Amino acid sequence: MPVLETEGLKQWHRRTGRESLGHWVMWLIGVAVFAYCWQQISQATTWFFVWDAPTIAEDIWTRATPPKWEYITQLGKPIWDTLNIATLGTIIALVLAVPVAFLAARNTTPSALVIRPIALLIIVATRSINSLIWALLLIAIIGPGVFAGVIAIAIRSIGFCAKLLYEAIEEIDETQVEAIKATGASRWQVMAYGIVPQILPAFAGIAVFRWDINIRESTVLGLVGAGGIGLQLSSSLNVLAWPQVSLILLVILAAVVISEWVSAKVRGAII
């Protein structure tokens, strides 16, 4: 307990002298780094535009309200496409993620030296690149459209689903697996009856959770040309049709809220 004696009075301090010195140095470095970063941002900014921002924001607001409600008739198909991108992408991702997860989990991988690192690499590589970048890449390869969006969402989701799934596999109760093994079950029977029932709730939870995230991501994929409601958003932005933009943003917001609600309900029902 750091207690300092000053003028015969014992006084409690939270930290010892050395500790508080360390804290000060850390704070100093932190503040210096932040100041440097801020200076960099400030240099790259045209401050005139920033001081002008309130006027511009007000201007955009007056242009964007009220939303052009009759435009909603043209949004049915894009919304359907967005839903398809998210759902099909999630399904493909789950199909691909299950084997990757089994290969990556410490207790089910066939070879911890060779195959596990490869599976982990797949997980990290697909997870660390955003779906918009995957979409950009796939559009260059297979052309713009809904299909590129589905594949982009699928690839991006593999890492996420496989990571959560292999953590679930590693946390299973080994005694149940042992019990199935003791009946003389083969390797695949052990998987089907010992491991799969234990991770099924986690799997369903992950699927719905990722579907919810994918709905969000697929609404903006159109910005780079990969189909969905984002296409309408980007074309409306390009012609500065702000009433349409505000309507599309409202629709996206509604889609996000509904998907979150659905996913919360389904997860509540499963778990």
Added chain:
Amino acid sequence: MSAPDTDLQRLVGKPWKKPPFIQRNWLRWTLILGFFAYLVAAFMTIEVNWSRVYEGLERGKQFVLAFTSPDFTTRSGDIYEGMVESIVMTVAASVVGIGISIPIALGAARNVAPLPVYLICRSIIAISRALQEIIVAILLVAIFGFGPLAGFLTLSFATIGFLSKLLAEDIESMDRVQAEAIKASGARWSQWINYGVQPQVMPRLIGLSMYRIDINFRESAILGLVGAGGIGATLNTAFDRYEYDTAAAILLIIIVIVMALEYLSGIIRARVQ
């Protein structure tokens, strides 16, 4: 189990069958049928230009090959500038975002804040979470002009929603006894927060902050697509010009930095917990 219907089954008993995942028969079949009906409907509406896809496979192969020989040198200047801008945006936005989200998290915890403050803070969090980064970035670029300032503001805004929500949940589930003890010693409100609440939520705060820095870096890589600064603009240009080797180099750098951040945050989280 229904009654055994053959002599043999009466003798040896029915073989065990795996119980279905969904117990109610009608619900299971409705779900399965609905799912397949949806799949058919979805596949009908997706138009895939297979000849275009086939043509693209050649380019896909080139891209995969580009990963084996990434070109870091030709555009090294652009890559370096973009990366520095991304990192600068990440650091600044994380610092400001975390700084703002701590008071909002306190306000959004029902056991710390009074009801009006609670409602205001919760609605701030809800707004921030509902709007996606890229859409916020588009609006902020329209308002503040191109450049990293828009990206910085976007990331800060997104950080608030994420961090405040999770931190507020942690504050709400803290141990009341410790906080009570500090209060009983006659502490002011600020002392109560500092000595009663803060030590309990600090490990979680550090862990979440590290995680958010990681996310912010990943997001900063795409903000450039809409003109909000960072490596995304360089990446977009590389794709547009079919310079796959440069694009591969940028993607590799992103992956390496994300892996390093994840490793670092793992160490830090293990140390504070």
